[in-house]
Every structure is written in structure tokens, then in C-alpha cells.
Amino acid sequence: MKLFTRKNCAFPRLHALLILAGITGATAASAQQTRVYTEPDKTFKEAQQLYKEGKYAVSQQLFKQTIDGIGYFKETNRSLVNTDAHYYYAMCALKLGNDDAEKKALEFLKYFNNSAREQMVSFQLARYYFNANKLQEAIPYYEKASIDNLSNEEIADMKFELAYCYFNVKDFAKAQPLFASIKDIQNKYYIPANYYYGFISYYNKQYAAALSSFDRVKNEPKYATVVPYYIAEILYFQGKRDQVIAYAEPLIRKGNIYYDAELKQLVGQAYFEKKDYQKALPYLEEFNDNADEVRREDVYQLSYAYYQTANLDKAIAGFKQLSSEKDSLGQNSMYLLGDCYLRTGQKANARNAFAFSARNSSNARQQEISRFNYGKLSFELGYQDAAIAELTNFMNNYPRSEYAREAREILVQLFANTNNYKEAIAILEQLPEKSPAVLKAYQKVAYGRATQLINDQQLAEADRLLDISLANPYDKNIVQLAQFWKAEVALRQNNTDKAISALQSYFSTGSAPVSGEANVQTASYNMGYSLLKKEQYANALPYFEAAQRASGPNAGRINTDALLRAADCHYMLRSFPEATALYDRIIANNDPGADYATYQKSIILGIQGKHSEKLNLLKQLAAKYPNSGFNNDAEMEIADTYLSDERFSDAIPHLKNILQKAPEGPNAPKALLKLGLAYFNTDQGNTAVGYFRQVVEKFPASNEANTALQNIRTIYVDQGKTDDYLALLKSTGRSVSATAEDSLSYAAAETRFSSGDYAGAITAFDTYLQKFPAGQFALQANFYKAECLYNKKDYAAALPAYEFVLTKGASPFAERAALQAAYLNYYQVKDYEKALGYYQQLESMATTKDNTMAAKRGLLRSHYQLKHWEEVSQFAEQLLSATNISTDDQIIGHFYLGKAQQEKQQYNEAIEEFKIVTGLTKSEVGAEARYNIAKCYLDKNDLAAAEKAGFDVIKNTSSYETWTAKAYILLGDVYHRQKDYFNAKATFQSIAENCPIPELKAEAKEKLEKVEAEEKAGSKIK
DSSP states (O other): OOOOOOOOOOOOOOOOOOOOSSOTTOOOOOOOOOSOOOHHHHHHHHHHHHHHTTOHHHHHHHHHHHHHHHHHHTOGGGHHHHHHHHHHHHHHHHHHTOTTHHHHHHHHHHHOOOHHHHHHHHHHHHHHHHHTTOHHHHHHHHHHOOGGGSOHHHHHHHHHHHHHHHHHTTOHHHHHHHHHHHTTSOSTTHHHHHHHHHHHHHHTTOHHHHHHHHHHHTTSTTTTTTHHHHHHHHHHHTTOHHHHHHHHHHHHHHOOOTTHHHHHHHHHHHHHHTTOHHHHHHHHHHHHHHOSSBOHHHHHHHHHHHHHTTOHHHHHHHHHTTTTOOSHHHHHHHHHHHHHHHHTTOHHHHHHHHHHHHTOOSSHHHHHHHHHHHHHHHHHHTOHHHHHHHHHHHHHHOTTOTTHHHHHHHHHHHHHHOSOHHHHHHHHHHOSSOOHHHHHHHHHHHHHHHHHHHHTTOHHHHHHHHHHHHHSOSSHHHHHHHHHHHHHHHHHTTOHHHHHHHHHHHTTTSSOOOBTTBSHHHHHHHHHHHHHHTTOHHHHHHHHHHHHHOOOTTHHHHHHHHHHHHHHHHHHTTOHHHHHHHHHHHHHHTOTTHHHHHHHHHHHHHHTTOHHHHHHHHHHHHHHOTTOTTHHHHHHHHHHHHHHTTOHHHHHHHHHHHHHHOTTSTTHHHHHHHHHHHHHTTTOHHHHHHHHHHHHHHOTTSHHHHHHHHHHHHHHHHHTOHHHHHHHHHHTTOOSSOOHHHHHHHHHHHHHHHTTOHHHHHHHHHHHHHHOTTOTTHHHHHHHHHHHHHHTTOHHHHHHHHHHHHHTOSOTTHHHHHHHHHHHIIIIIOOHHHHHHHHHHHHHHOOSHHHHHHHHHHHHHHHHHTTOHHHHHHHHHHHHHSTTOOHHHHHHHHHHHHHHHHHTTOHHHHHHHHHHHHHHOOSHHHHHHHHHHHHHHHHTTOHHHHHHHHHHHHHHOTTOHHHHHHHHHHHHHHHHHTTOHHHHHHHHHHHHHHOSOHHHHHHHHHHHHHHHHHHHHTOSBO
């Protein structure tokens, strides 16, 4: 391979040449005069004689006298003498180098018209400029001068000096023939003329002529250190490599060569082209090691010599420097670099090298092999997404390649083992024909992608893919596992019948397979729960009992909850002894849910008429579990027990406790109403009215408000205060009696809602609210209208209706309205401040565990979106401390806690939280957690750990493009900090070219440009 190209040769220096100070033998051609010389002519003639004798200073004075005399006496008849006197005066100034020489010469050329004299002045002015090294200025005056009036010696001077001027301004076309005209003449210019003629011929690739002239001067001291290099280079250009070596090596050993480094490189190149890489290496090494700047061809040549002599580490170091080149040299360098890395066992670096080569189309064969190698190495290194994409493209672009069969075999393995189900599904669904092996992989991939989508709450698409998996029943275990997840999807969609059917299929063989969360225990629990929702308590019991016997993820949580649900089934079947026994087990073990079991046991005691024992147990609940969510209900139950026993005074303190703890809570209207009843039954009518009025005024939309009004009416009528009663009605916006039209209009709308006619119900509710904006059913109408709009996905219209319900305080609809308003503000409007407020309302009024947990999750998420990091930590810890929380709640609790710690630069703590998340889920949250682990390590500047964690993201979460791409960018940052420009460029370039996410693509491109600029600034390659 011949890589040497001609250098931009530096022009040879102008060696000191002997330039004559004067012109010898110059003659002045004087015009013939017919008159006799008078006395003034004597001075002029004397000056001429002195000029001929070379006494320029004295003669110049006499010429000045002549000029002054003619001018003083205005002797117009002496014009020829005047012209000659000015001519000689200028010539003397030029020969003497006077300060005004240039000026006098230019004045003569401007004001006097004498062709012969002008030519001589031009010649001397040119030489004056030449000696002053004003070569550009000299050229036009040399060109204006004529050789007619010059001596032979002056002619030689002019030709050489003009040739050198042309040479200096790089006008070789004009310089060469002038040098040629004097190079064969044995005079003072013989040596320099041949040197410059040889150089121009060398420059013009006229090597024979150049060699002839260089041969004449090679032993001259002035040129002996320079010319041998040019001779050697000409031999190289003529392809005479053996002559180059034979001629140059003795010169190198002798030393004292001006271009010593270049000559050594030339010998190295000659050996290189003879494929004698071992002999080439020392010469090429010395040149590259000592040069301040090198060409990319120089780096390639040395690297290739290392490659051929098996110095692979040095070859790698050299080839890496050429990773930014986009031409054939760059492609070949990366191709060979990939081979070097493979031969040294560095597959990851080899993969990046082949990636560079694969992007370059200079050599189609190398590009094909590089693409295959990149895909194959991606497979071997665990980059399943890149392997699938690259090998699929390879099969499409090179269907007849000799590597096609191996590529196809690798693809089948990839589809069978990939965890990048998203990409695999997309590719598999596009295949026009699917072999049995591909269909088997299709079953697994569809199943795997479905489980990811379930984690990401994309239930409809998950269900579709589960159906595809079931339609390809190659692996029986996957068939059953798919049925498990079909049931999970149905449960989340509140389709209980479908869930039961799928779970029956999961259990159908008698030995159901296990895979993580898909296990017998969870399936048994889900089946029991589904049957419980269908109120098939007897059928549910065996499944809850089975859920307690198995093991698996979250076994402890499921075991405890299954025990509670079994107890609830016995309770609903009125098998109170069995229910009590199970509740007692939970209480005795102090398991999660022991407070609930205590509460339920007290209810059974009440049913059994054991009021005293019931009361004692309820009082123990408050003492033993002061933070229990059932304490408020326990207080109400105690009060109800006292009221049923007509112990009204004993009930009052407990009712007041309810109001003290939760004055706006869901039990508040009931507590106020029952306080009124208690006081009324203890003959404290006025106090009773006060509590009844609070119900009406604080909770006008509650069911208790109507009862309270009826009680107030009874008391006021008994007391004869009917005016007070009417005034109360008026103050609360109520009429004395609802009109029949009001009731009928609302009832018609509610009927449509109940039948599922949401569009008709919306119209009917709007009609009702227009007619009766303050009607007695305005609250219900707004709530049910909101539900209709929500079901029709008109979220923008639903939200104001839910918010209206919440303005009316506690009501049977407030809890649901708070849940929906919070949800819509968070997920649809993305108004996180408002969502936070509604989740706070939900938390205060929640009556079910589901809504309590929904409030906690919503508060956590809202604070996260608002970057309230202290609150995020607080609510994450609250969520995690709750009893029997689901896997999903564990995931978000640990994830958000980790994010808060990360933002507070508590990296070690954050990493531990994120690791818990990655152990719980492979969803997108898990992918982000893996990325955050890598980011924490990078922020700690623990580059080795950051690199390892970044690879973990890519290999284990490749279905999530955002986090995979961000992980690649993070790896690029790691390499950049390590000054590993090769791998940094390869990593950033892969994202800049292939990432479908615009902002990440732009980020990678910007980082790539920065790395390339930094590498270039520190490189010797120019």
C-alpha cells in the first residue's frame, strides 16, 4: 500500500550570493554634439570620467553642479546634457545605496524620455530592490530593462536575479526557463542555478531533469545537507525502493542531513512498501515519536506496521487516533482495529471499532463484514436490542451474504432469549413468514412484552399480546402463565368474571408453573378475592386457605391478607366462631391488620349480644393501636353500642372524640346527628337543636342533614317555634317542600345514568341543573354528571363537576369526587398544586383502605412533581411504613425516596433505595431506577461503578428507549472523563445517529462534537 504523498515543500533558502556592487564595463551612449564644448561641459566631462573610474561619490557632486548650473542659468540649449546629468546622478545614488536613490531613480523614469537611459536605470533600480530583498518590487524593473546595453556578466546577473525573484513569489513557470538559460554556464551562478532549477523540476515532477541538476550540486557544502533528501525522494517517487534504501541508509549513518527525520521516514516507507515491516518499524517509529506534527497517513502506516508485526497493543493505540476519519483510510483503520481488539480479547472495544467501520461505505466488503461483526458482538456481549436491530437490517440488506445463515441462527437465539420484548415484537410482527422456531420465540416475546406493559398500566395492549402468546402454545408453562396475567389484567379492569375464568385455566393442570409474581399463592389469593367480590364466600374460602400455604414473592403479606379475607368470608357466612378464631390468630401474632381483626372481632361480639366484651375490646383497640385508621370507626361503634343500650350520656364523649379528631371527616355528620339524638333523649332539647343545626349548616348535602331537619322540625313544632324553623330552611336554601317537578326531573336523569346511557344522562342532568340550579338534588346531579363525563373520557368537562361536589363539604359523594378531582388534575391537567390539595382532602375523608393508599400515593407523586424533596422523603417513608402494602406501593415508595436522596446528594442512600426498586420490578420505573444508580455513581465520580451500572441498564432494560439511550450517553460521559476518546465517540455517535428521541439525539451530538474537538486539540495529527 503506497500512502506517501508529496509534502508542501519548504522553499530553499537564498544562499548568500556575490552580487556586484557596480556594473563594470558599462558604457554610456552619448549623443553626438556638433558644437564645441564650452566651460560648463568641462565639469560634466570630468564627472563622466570619474563615473567610469567608479568614483561615484565625487562624480555625483559634479553631476549635481552641472544640473544646478543648467537650472540656474536656464540653459535650455543644454537639454541633452541635463538629461545625462540626471541619469548619472541617479545611477550614482543607486550604486552608492543613498537614502534618496529609489526616489531619484523613479523621478528620472517619470520625467525623462530616453529609452536607453531608462532601461539602464530600471536595471540598477531592480538590483537596488533585489539587494534590499524587495523581490516583488524588483520584478517589473528587471522586466523593463534590456540586455542590449548590458555586459555579459550583467546579463547573467539579471537572469539569475530575476529568476530568483520569480522563484520567491512561486512563479515557477517564469523562473524555470531563466534558470535553465544559465545553469549550464560555468560561472558564479552555475551551482545556485542548478539547485533552483532542480528544485523547480522536482516540484513539477520532472524527476530526470531534477536529478541531473541535483547531481551537480549534491557535494556543494551549501546544499550537501539538503539535496540528498530530494534525490532520495525522487527515487521513491520513481518507484525505485531498493535504490532509495541503498542511497539513503549510508547518508543516515553519516548524519548531518537537514531533513534527517524525513529521510528516515522515507526509508521506512520504502521498506513498508516492500512489505518488510520489521525493518520499516524503527524508521517509522523514530519519525512519529519525534515529529511535532504528523499526517494521518503517517499514523496509519506505523499502526499497520505494528499490526503486521503482531505488536497489537501499539497498533491499537495508533488506529484509535483515526476513528474520526470518514474516508477509506478511516474505514480500513477501524476494520483493522476491530481485528486487533478481537485478537486481544477486547470484544467490547472491537464492537465499537466495527461500528465505526460499518458506518463508512468506502469499502462495501468491509462494511458488510463490519455490520455482521457489530451485530454478532452485540449478541455475544448481551446488547440484545442492538443485536436484533443490526442483524435484522443485515438480513434485509445482505440476503445472500456468506454470513446470512449465521446471522439468522443468532436472531432465532435472540428472539428466544431477549428481554427487549418491545423491539422484538415489532420485528417479529413484520416478518412475512414465521418458521416454527420463530413462532416459538413469538410466544415467549409476546408474553414477556405483555408482562412489561402490565407493569406500565397499558392493559389493553398487554391483553392483546397475551392472546398472541396463547395462540402459539409451544411452551405449556408460558400458556398457563399467560392465563395468570390475563386474570391480572381483568382484575385491574374490574372484570371479575373474566379474571375467574383465566385463573381457572391457570389452575387447570393441577401443577401450575411459577414465575416471580405469577405463582400459586398469588393466583389463589386473586381467585379468592374475585369470588369474594362476587359474594361467593363459600367458594372463596378454599382459595384464601391455599394462599396461606404457598410461598413466593410477598408471601408474608399475601399470607396475612389471605387469613384476614378468610376470616371475612366466615364472617359473611355468619360462621362467627371460625371467623373469631382466625381474627384471634392475627391479633395474637400482632400481624399487619391486627387492628382490623380487633375491630371485626368486636363487631361479632356485638352481634352475639356481648356488648360489655365488645366495648372492652374496642377500648383496647384505641390503647393498643393509637395510630390505627379504625380508631374513628371504633369510637363510632362504641357510641352506637351505648346508644342502642340507651346509655346516652356514655355515648356523648365518644361522639365528641370523633369530632375532635376529624371535624370534617366522613363520620362527622353522623357524630353530630347522634349527639343531637343523645342530648334530645336526655331532655336537653336546645343543645340537641344546636347539634342538629350544625349538621344542616356544615354538611347540607349529607343524608344526615335531612334527618337533622326533620328532628329540628319536631322540636321547634313542640316548642311552638315554627318561624325559627322556616328561617332555618331559608338560610340553608331549602324550600318548605320539594316540588314534584324537581323530583321527577332528577329521577329521569338518574334512571338514564343507572342504565348506562351516559350521553342521555349528561343531557338530562344538564336540563335538571338549568331548571333547578339550587335544587334539592343539585349535588347528586353534579356528581353523577361528572361520572358520566369521566366514563366518556371528557375529562375537561368532568373536572368542574367533581370540584362543585367538593365545595358542598362532606357528603356521600365527596370522597369519590376528591379522588377523581385529584386524579384528573394530576394526570390530565398536570396541575400538581391543585392535585396536591385534592389528595390532601381525600386523605382527610377516606373511609376505605384503597382510598387512603390512593391519597398517600397521590401526595407523594404531587410533591415529587413540585420538587418538594423534604415532603417527598416524608410521604415515601409514610407509604412504606403502611401495613400490607402492595408491591406497586413498595416500588413507588422506594423509588421516590431514592429520588429525594439523589436530589439532596445523598448518593449512597439513594443507590440502596434504587437497588430495592430494581429487585421489585422490570417496568419503566425499574429501568429509571437502574439508570439513577449509574447517575449517582457518576455524580460521585466513581467511574468504574458508573460504567458497570450503565451497562446493567442497557442489558436489562432495553425495552425502554429513553433510559437505554440515557445510559449510553452516561457511558459516553464516563469515557470522556477517562479521556478514552475512541469509546466516547463511538458511544455518543451511536445515539446521535440512531436514537429516535430528538432531545437525547441532540444532546449526544453536542457531546460528540465536544469530544472530537478536545481530541483534535491534543493530537499530533494535523
